[in-house]
Structure formats: C-alpha cells, structure tokens
Amino acid sequence: MSDCSAASKISVRGLRKSFGRKRVLNGVDIDCDSAESLVIIGGSGTGKSVLVKCIVGLLRPEAGSIRIDGVETVGLGRGARERLVQKFGMLFQGSALFDSLRVWENVAFGLIQGRAMERQAAKEIALAKLEAVGLGPEVGNLWPAELSGGMQKRVALARAIATEPEILFFDEPTTGLDPIMADVINELIVKCVREAGTTAVSITHDLVSARKIADRIAMLHQGRIIWQGPTPDVDHSDNPYVEQFIHGRAEGPIKMEVRAM
Amino acid sequence: MVRFLAAIGAVFLGFLAATGRLAMFAGLALATAFTPPYYLRAILREMINVGYFSLPVVGLTAIFTGMVLALQSYTGFSRFAAEGAVATVVVLSVTRELGPVITGLMVAGRVGAAMAAEIGTMRVTDQIDALTTLSTDPLRYLVLPRLLAGLITLPMLVLVADIIGVFGGYLVGVYRLGFNPEAYLNRTHQYLETNDVVSGLVKAAVFGFIVALMGCYHGYHSRGGAQGVGQATTYAVVSASVLILVFNYLITAAFFGR
Ligand SMILES: Nc1ncnc2c1ncn2[C@@H]1O[C@H](COP(=O)(O)OP(=O)(O)OP(=O)(O)O)[C@@H](O)[C@H]1O
Ligand SMILES: [Mg+2]
Numbered sequence: 214m215s216d217c218s219a220a221s222k223i224s225v226r227g228l229r230k231s232f233g234r235k236r237v238l239n240g241v242d243i244d245c246d247s248a249e250s251l252v253i254i255g256g257s258g259t260g261k262s263v264l265v266k267c268i269v270g271l272l273r274p275e276a277g278s279i280r281i282d283g284v285e286t287v288g289l290g291r292g293a294r295e296r297l298v299q300k301f302g303m304l305f306q307g308s309a310l311f312d313s314l315r316v317w318e319n320v321a322f323g324l325i326q327g328r329a330m331e332r333q334a335a336k337e338i339a340l341a342k343l344e345a346v347g348l349g350p351e352v353g354n355l356w357p358a359e360l361s362g363g364m365q366k367r368v369a370l371a372r373a374i375a376t377e378p379e380i381l382f383f384d385e386p387t388t389g390l391d392p393i394m395a396d397v398i399n400e401l402i403v404k405c406v407r408e409a410g411t412t413a414v415s416i417t418h419d420l421v422s423a424r425k426i427a428d429r430i431a432m433l434h435q436g437r438i439i440w441q442g443p444t445p446d447v448d449h450s451d452n453p454y455v456e457q458f459i460h461g462r463a464e465g466p467i468k469m470e471v472r473a474m
Numbered sequence: 475m476v477r478f479l480a481a482i483g484a485v486f487l488g489f490l491a492a493t494g495r496l497a498m499f500a501g502l503a504l505a506t507a508f509t510p511p512y513y514l515r516a517i518l519r520e521m522i523n524v525g526y527f528s529l530p531v532v533g534l535t536a537i538f539t540g541m542v543l544a545l546q547s548y549t550g551f552s553r554f555a556a557e558g559a560v561a562t563v564v565v566l567s568v569t570r571e572l573g574p575v576i577t578g579l580m581v582a583g584r585v586g587a588a589m590a591a592e593i594g595t596m597r598v599t600d601q602i603d604a605l606t607t608l609s610t611d612p613l614r615y616l617v618l619p620r621l622l623a624g625l626i627t628l629p630m631l632v633l634v635a636d637i638i639g640v641f642g643g644y645l646v647g648v649y650r651l652g653f654n655p656e657a658y659l660n661r662t663h664q665y666l667e668t669n670d671v672v673s674g675l676v677k678a679a680v681f682g683f684i685v686a687l688m689g690c691y692h693g694y695h696s697r698g699g700a701q702g703v704g705q706a707t708t709y710a711v712v713s714a715s716v717l718i719l720v721f722n723y724l725i726t727a728a729f730f731g732r
Contacts, residue, residue, distance in 0.1 A: 271603045295609065303607040309600035313592075327609030329511065372608070 221280075222247040222380060222412045223268060228277035229436075230263055237263050238274070239436030245429075248410040250402070252423045252444075254458060255433035256467060261416040262306055264433065265382050268414070269301055270294055281380070299327070302378035306385050306416075308369040310357035316368050317343070317353035323376040342371040347397055363390045370398060374405060381405060383415040387422045399425040420459055423447075432458065434467065499691050503621060506614035516619040524585050524620075524682070525627030529634065531584060532577050536635035539572050540564060540642025548651050560651070561661035564643030569666070569674045570730075573636045575722055578681030581628065582688075582714040589620055589689025590710035594696035594703035602694070617694065620686045628682025629675040636674065673729040680725060681718050688714040 221244040228241040237260040245251040253261050266272040268279055270286060279286050286297060302323075310319050320339035324330040330338075340350050346367040357365060366389055373381060386402065387395035399422050405411045406426075417423050423430060424444055431441035432455050440452045447459055457465030547563045593616055596602050605612045640662060647653045689710045696706035 266603070269607060271606060295611070298607060299609050301607055303604070305600045305604055307600055309604040311596075311601055311604070322610070323608040326511075326513070326615065372604075376608075 220283075221245060222249070222282060223414070224278075224280040224283075225264075225268065226278045226280075228264070228267060228274050228279065230260070230267055230272060230274045236436060238267070241277070241433070241436070241438055243431055243438050243441070245412060245414055247412055248406060250406045250413045250415070250426055250428045252415045252417060252427035252430045253433055254417065254420075254423060254430060256458070257418075259433050260436060261433055262384055265303075265384060265414060265416060269303055269382060270298065299376075300379040301382065302373040302376060302380070303382040304366075304369050304373040304384055304386055306388075308357075308362075308365040310365055310369055310372070312357045314357075315353065316348075316355050316357060316360070319357065319368060320353075320371045320375050322372065328376065338375060339371070342375050343368070345374075345401060346371045347394060363394065366390065367394070367398070370401070374401075377409065378411070380412045380414070383413065383417075385416055385418065387417065387419050392421075395419065395422060396425075398422075402426045496687070496691060499617075499694070500621070500687055503613040503617040503690070506611060506618050507622070511614075513615055513619060516615060517622055520619045520623035521627050523588075524581065524623040524686075525630055528577075528581055528584055528627075528631055531580050532631050532635050533638050535576050535580055536568075536573065536638040537642035537645075539576055540568055540639035540644075541646045543567055543572070543639075544643040544646040544651065548647075557651075558661065560647055560653070561643070561658045562665045564647070565640050565662045565666050566670055568639035568643070569636050569670045570726070571674075571722070573639055574632050574674045574677035574681060575718065577628065577632050577635045577678065578685065578718040578722075579715055581624075581631070581682070582685045582711055582718065585624075586685040586689040586710045586714045587707045589686060590693040590696070590707045591703055593617075593690055593693030594706040597694060597696050598699055598702060612694075617690045620690050621683060624682035624684075624686030625679050626682075628678040628685075632674055632678035636671065669729065673725065676729075677722060677725050680721050684717045684721065685714045688717070 223243075223245040225241055225243045228238050229236070230238040241264060243251075253264065255261050263272060267274045270289070274287060277287065281297060281300070286294075289297065310316075311322065314322065317336055317339045318325075320342055321330075321332070321335035324335040324338060325332055336353075340353055343350070343353055348364065348367055348371070352360070352364070352368075357368065360368065366386070370383070370386060373383070381402075383402065387398050390398060402413060402415065403426055406413050413426070415426060424447075427444045429441060429443055430447050431438050432452075433439070434454055440450055440455045442450065447455060450456065453466045457467050543564050544560055547560050548557060551557050551559055551563075593602075596616070602612045602616070605615060644655075644658060644662070647658045648655045692706040692710040692713070693703075696702045
C-alpha cells in the first residue's frame, strides 16, 4: 500500500487529531489519485471537515503523514506551505465569504491577492465563474450578506475554482441547494475533474450527489476510514455501517446519541 | 507554603507564556512588512478607519478635557494666587498626558473593539482559513495593515487632540475666566518644550500599536461563535486600556524621570 503512495496525488497515513481530550481522527489512511474524484461520507460530527482541514494544512495533526504529490506536508515551513497552498482550492462548509468585499471581489480574490492579477481581468474571470454556477453578472456587485444561503454556497464554489487549482476540496457543496441547482453543481464538479483533470475531494451527506460526482467513496466513522471502494460498490458493500448510512436507517451499528423523549 | 509559592509560580509562568505568545504574534505580523506583496489598499482603508473616523470622538473628548482642565486648575490655583499658571498647566497636561491617554482610550473603545469583532467574526466563520487557501497570509492581509494604521495615525490624532484640547482651555480661560487672550497664548508657549509634545507623540504611537495589537490578537484567537467574539472584544478593550495606562507611566518615566 505504501509503495504505491508515491503515485497518488494525496496520500494520508495514520492521521490523528484531537481537540483537548476529544479524539476526532484516530488513524485515518486514505489515498486519492490524480484526476480522481473522491467523496467522503460519514455521520455528522465524525470529523470529515477536520480531515479535509488537516490535508489543506489549516489544522495541525498530532501524528501521521500527509503526502501531496509524494511530498510530506506535515510540519512544512511557512514558505513551502505558501507554495503548496497554491495547488489548493477549497469550498468551506459555511461558505466563509469575505463580507467586507463584494461578490465579484470574493470570487476574484485568489486571482488579485494571491496571483497579483489586474483587477479588471480578474473581474472578467470572476463573472465567468459566477455564470458557471448559475449566477448572473448583476449578482457580482452585491454584498455576500445580500445573498441567500444557497447563493452564498455557489459564490463560494466559484471562488474555490476561480484560480483553477490542481486539487479542489468541497465541504458539502450541495447542502442547502434545491435539487435542480444541486445537479448543476454536481455537473460542474464532474466537469472540473473530467475536463480540467482536477483532483477533487468532496464531503457530502447527499448520496445522489455522491453517486454522481464520485469515482470512489470512502466512509469515515469513529475516526477511521471503515470502508472505501468504487462508487457502484456502495450498493453492495457488505458493510453494515455503509448499508445503514446509504439507506438512512436509524437502527443499525451506528448509534446516534439521542434519547427518546 | 510550597503550594502558595507554586501558585504564584504558575501565575507568573502563565504571564510569561501569554507575553511570549503576544510577542510572537506581533513579530510574525511585523515580519511580513519586509517582504512583498504589500496590501496598500488595506493599509489605506485601515488608516482612514482608525484616523479619520475617530476625529469626531477624539475632538469632542479633547475639547472638553481642555475646558475642564482650565476650570479646575483655575479654582485650585486661585487659592494660592497662582492663576497665571493656568495656561501652562493646560498645555503641559494636554500634550504630555491627557491628549495621548484620552485619545488612546477612546480609540481602544472605538477601533480596538471593532478590530477584535471583525477579525473574530472572520475567525469563527472560517474566513481567515479561506484567506489562507487563497494564498493570502492573514497576518499580512489583516493584521499588519491594522498595526501600521495604529502606529501611524494615532500620533496624528493626538496632534489634533493637543491642538483642540489647548483651544478648549483657551476658550474657558478667555471667555469664562476673563484672561487676556494675548497673555494666555503667550503663557501657553512660554514654558512649552519640544520634548513635551514629542513625548506625547511617542506615547501615541505606542498606544496605537497596543490598541491594534490587542484588537487583532484577541480577534485572531477567538473561538466559539458569537459568544467567543463578544469575549474577544471585551478582552481587547480591557487589555488595551490597562496596557495604555501601564505604558503611559513607563514612557513618562523614561522621558522625564530622573
Ligand atoms: N476547532 C475545533 N475545536 C474543538 N472541537 C472541534 C473543532 N473543530 C471540530 N471539532 C470537533 O470535531 C468533531 C468533528 O467535527 P467536523 O466539523 O469535522 O464534523 P463533520 O464530520 O464535518 O460533521 P458535519 O457533517 O456535521 O459537517 C466534532 O465533534 C467537533 O466537536
Ligand atoms: Mg463538516
């Protein structure tokens, strides 16, 4: 397993991360090939967002290794980290739009500040990206606070793809969208992977979306990847956890910590 | 006894650790000033925010400070027939002490709180992480412009406050206490030395830096939603105010103590 990791775009081994006494990731192993679309599923609060933030370098894991293009990234210095981050684009679960900037400035941010592009040229690209997520040019001049939650999510998606990074991370890209818009976004993600050869790691609870965008699905449960396989295999995984999750049953090996009223 | 000493030691170590974290934060942020890119837009925006928009509140507090100073020193000094010193007392107190301290405190309340709230909200809504993923160093983009704005604009504000404060004293002195305008003005710069104003401006630069640093530091490290941001704002204002008074003493001692 470890000797093929040199070929993977992303290779995570034995990743551990705790917050205080609470252990969230407890030895995660996962790989993602170049131009592959990996979808991570799992219950709420199992640490999917934490896993992605560790890979991107926003959180520092306690132990384990994360290799990007075969290069170890845990404990990287500031300069090297800055260069590495140029490869990444990320859509945050809560959109995380800059509310002091207009919508188009948000989308163009990585181009103007990160890549020192001219404002006018960057604005044109930003408007094109907004169009790709189904938002007209009139939206560009609004402020993020003036948008609905679903619109914010689409702006955040446009911002993540604006710099055309090598690796895209999508934290729940379709949550809060209507089914039709969700499908438009799914198509967009598929297009990024198929046409631009981008590597995509997505988190979703939406199985329709997962089936559509994933080449491979992995399930995170109690701090570990308990199952992974090609997308068609989720339907006959022979794994009780996966079965319960994809059928959305309250009964099963995954115990929700709720008490009957 | 041992337990008592251990407790003191723990507090002291905690204090050292906090100071170290703060110094590290300030150092990392200031270090970004020595390499490109520079976010001139952000620096300009913060300077306008800290300097220009603080003018009304600073002007108002300064004029009333000068006025009350003239009134108080007059009633005090008339007891031993030293009314003539009013103008000198006003100008020295305003330039050396009250101008910088009152401006610093007002700006801590106005600007320090806003910085902590803005950066804190950006932290808890992942906007700071988003900056990082867009190849922008948050220390360079958010913190450095604010630190520079505090450092540069507070002396300017204090200069304005000095002038308005002295003018307030003049108004009361001439129109209420009946001093001769010319004599009052003569008295005002007769004993004023360059060092009086310079020490005030040095204080202002230090206070501006403190206010911005506290606002940014507490905002940057806030966590836990709206409550965390509220707490960061409180910490920013309280710690900046206390530090302003502490450093006011230290700078005064350095300039005039012997
Ligand atoms: N900054 C933090 N400080 C403390 N605990 C945290 C922090 N971030 C996450 N956690 C904890 O880590 C666990 C996993 O959080 P995470 O956000 O990764 O969940 P998730 O799998 O993305 O869930 P969801 O599907 O609801 O988004 C949670 O129990 C949360 O309490
Ligand atoms: Mg999440």
